Amino acid sequence: MPVDQAHPFLTLPLRGADYLMLAFDGILRNHTGRGNVCALAFEFSDAQQAESLIEPLLRSSQFLALNTLRLKRRGFTYCWRTSHRGVRSPIVCSLECSQLPQFIAHHDIDPFTDAPLQVVLVHFSTGHSALVFFWHHALTDARGGELLISSMLAGEDIEFELPKRRRRTALADANKLRREIFRASAAPLRGVTPGRLGSERDLRYMNVTFTAEETRQVDATARSLGLEMFPAVLTLAASARALAAVCDIRRDAPGAFQVTVPHSLRRAGARKPLSNDSSYLFFRILPETLGDLKTAATSLLDQSTAMIREGLHLACPTLLDAARFIPLTLYRRFLGQPSGGRFASFYFSDVGEMFSLRPLDGALSATVSATHYAPHYAPPGLSVVFSRFRGALRLHIPFCPGAIAAAEIDDFVRLVRADLLSESRVKEDVRLAV
Amino acid sequence: MIPKKIDAAELRHELCAFVADNRQDGDGPVDEDTPLSEAGIDSFTLLEILLFLERKYEARLPLELLTRENTRSIATLTDCYLDFLERNGAKSAANG
Structure with a gap:
């Protein structure tokens, strides 16, 4: 061709x-x-x-x-x-x-x-x-x-140029972020893959779709907690609580989760689709904050505010730009150490409405379904990706059966749904079954 | 902490400009009546708006005041912020 x-x-x-x-x-x-x-x-x-x-x-x-x-x-x-x-x-x-x-x-x-x-x-x-x-x-x-x-x-032109660089922070600030990441990852992390990681050749995806009525119920939960403007914080809190419950069922030692959350820097009207125009926020979720959904979400909101106030989300691109001159093999070793290969307890993303697909509405009929399949980040064993398409909430989970069993994934999904839909009875049923 | 003297119209104008520059979706103009829920801003961008206000006017709006009602538009968010400042003894020259 x-x-x-x-x-x-x-x-x-x-x-x-x-x-x-x-x-x-x-x-x-x-x-x-x-x-x-x-x-x-x-x-x-x-x-x-x-x-x-x-x-x-x-x-x-x-x-x-x-x-x-x-x-x-x-x-x-x-x-x-x-x-x-x-x-x-x-x-x-x-x-x-x-x-x-x-x-x-x-x-x-x-x-x-x-x-x-x-x-x-x-x-x-x-x-x-x-x-x-x-x-x-x-x-x-x-x-x-x-x-x-x-x-x-849609037959539109694409600009084959990289997105413009935004304001760069001083390397000293970027170094502050580097120290923060390594300080956090050096401590024991809680997750579904304790100890050193082996090979995981069996990769699975699970997709959960909330109905329109359930999505309205999730929004009502957010409203009742004063979080209606912060859906990402709500879904992250529910995910962390559900994973903590799964780890509790295993009777793993309590510990903190480290969660890596991408933050898109692509702004409205962007016509340059190539390159990762992203920053990352690194959350440290302590077990004592996971007692109830409101406390967990408030704690995450406080962390988000503190990180953005300190400009860490802006420092991240500067740090990453500087780090690309490190040889790749050494860079990979940095990423894998000192957390034994686990850079995160789990990866989380809430991409919001998949609004970039809106221009396609004219070309694709309303019955068409679009699903994002995030990369399969095997080392933590589990990733959690929320999105909305045509107003319906979706939960998409790449996981490794070698790290987390199918029954545990079912429990995880049930607990996330229970939290988001405010179904306390379902949650209690699962806890009683421990 | 005593916030700077604030002109409501100027604040609305600045917020419109901030949202237009930082929103992740939308291609129409942003004015003070544009619904924020449809302006293409996510949770992090909303936090950035709050921190923009905090940096500029040296007063932190409590997160619990970010209800859907208060964040319906830039105009309602401005009113909420100014109301908060007034209730907390700030010197505001809000004149609508």
């Missing part, structure tokens, strides 16, 4: 957050055999809808230009460059509906040899179809991926 001459050659350097994602790629590959890959899946009620979208996409010069990128090393740093390897043909496969999450969990992209953006057309035996977009996390973040894919599907 020839590459359109509109974008004959691209060179895109990796920024600090991209480099962090590349470092995680190596860590994940060592533990799971699969790299740091994101996916966005659109499901359609018939096969023609997916096919009608994929055909113009595959002819798009922008898709082809991205498809020919490969990661290259330049000294200690890396960049994406147009390769002469040519365009990978679209993958077409047939699956049962229930197999889709596992198919996604095992699709890998090696950024040095494979196209960093790929699309797979899936036919289901039921006559439904899906378009699954995969991209390497070093190429862009979740919101950038949404923007990239929705722009391409």
